[in-house]
Ligand code: NAP
């Protein structure tokens with residue numbers, strides 16, 4: 010058994026400004042990697058810029074990270090980072106900018122790989138990167154504490170985790186940044202964290218050490234689950250009305266879930282979600298959530314499934330499924346895409362290895 014998660018996590022309101030000196034030691038010139046809008050409205054970009062300025066550390070901003078970032082985008086950002094002589098990165102946003110920063114950092118450290126970025130990022134030969142600080146602004150992916158980076162591969166019409174693994178050196182986790190999230194985005198990202206916890210607990214690599222994380226994360230998530238229901242959390246204009254303590258709890262669950270999947274990886278719901286996101290544009294967490302009921306129904310160890318329900322505070326699987334449906338609705342996936350999705354997963358043993366039992370096409374077809 011092994012436990013290893015080297016990221017220093019600073020979890021408190023106002024942590025970026027309070028612990029700005031943590032950035033000082035990472036390098037001499039930063040690239041801030043972020044999306045188009047959200048970091049400007051939730052205050053995270055202003056906090057990071059203020060700290061870098063106070064530290065006397067010059068920086069450039071790359072704010073073109075799209076949802077489900079592509080290999081092309083990270084290669085473009087890396088080219089700029091090399092030209093600007095950047096030697097560390099500050100990722101601000103959801104999983105998209107945080108994942109992108111890992112790939113950009115690796116390519117920037119190995120400029121010769123940029124021209125064939127896809128080949129090198131997906132090659133098993135290890136490559137290091139420059140230091141990264143991560144500032145999550147969604148309570149979903151846990152990318153601030155995982156070594157994974159999932160990129161869109163237009164060449165293959167799907168998304169895939171890069172072969173290279175890289176942890177952020179430090180994560181500044183401030184649930185105050187969640188305040189500007191829409192209800193729909195909050196639901197999708199929280200369901201992603203829920204899926205990480207479930208897929209980590211019910212996993213070939215689960216053991217008594219890493220289940221400390223998945224079990225505790227399920228308990229934390231479950232304690233605030235009712236607050237996420239639309240009648241309590243959704244305003245008429247689509248904004249989100251969760252209380253500060255609830256935002257803190259979902260953020261905590263998301264970080265714990267990230268630590269959990271760092272040790273186990275994800276499983277079949279994540280594997281099935283990627284073509285659905287690529288082809289239909291369904292947000293990551295929602296797409297993963299589509300496959301949770303089927304996964305839990307099929308899972309052979311019923312005692313473990315019952316334990317997951319108990320930790321979440323559900324009175325059985327039916328209660329869980331009807332709760333989830335209230336959050337994300339019923340899955341809508343065209344038959345042709347679904348068949349292609351099943352075929353793709355069944356033909357990829359690497360994607361099935363975290364499922365501890367035999368998986369067949371017949372079982373998988375029942376997931377929807
Ligand atoms: P995201 O794709 O990073 O962001 C989704 C949307 O939310 C964007 O439009 C973003 O706007 C907006 N947003 C982010 N924070 C906001 C805030 N505080 N207020 C208002 N809007 C906000 O979403 P995500 O679900 O966090 O990340 C999904 C990605 O992470 C996927 O590519 C998925 O595959 C990956 N992932 C990675 C891991 C891992 O371990 N590395 C695990 C699970 C998933 P802007 O574009 O303007 O910022």
Ligand code: ZN
Nearest residue numbers: 150201279297
């Ligand atoms: Zn996920």
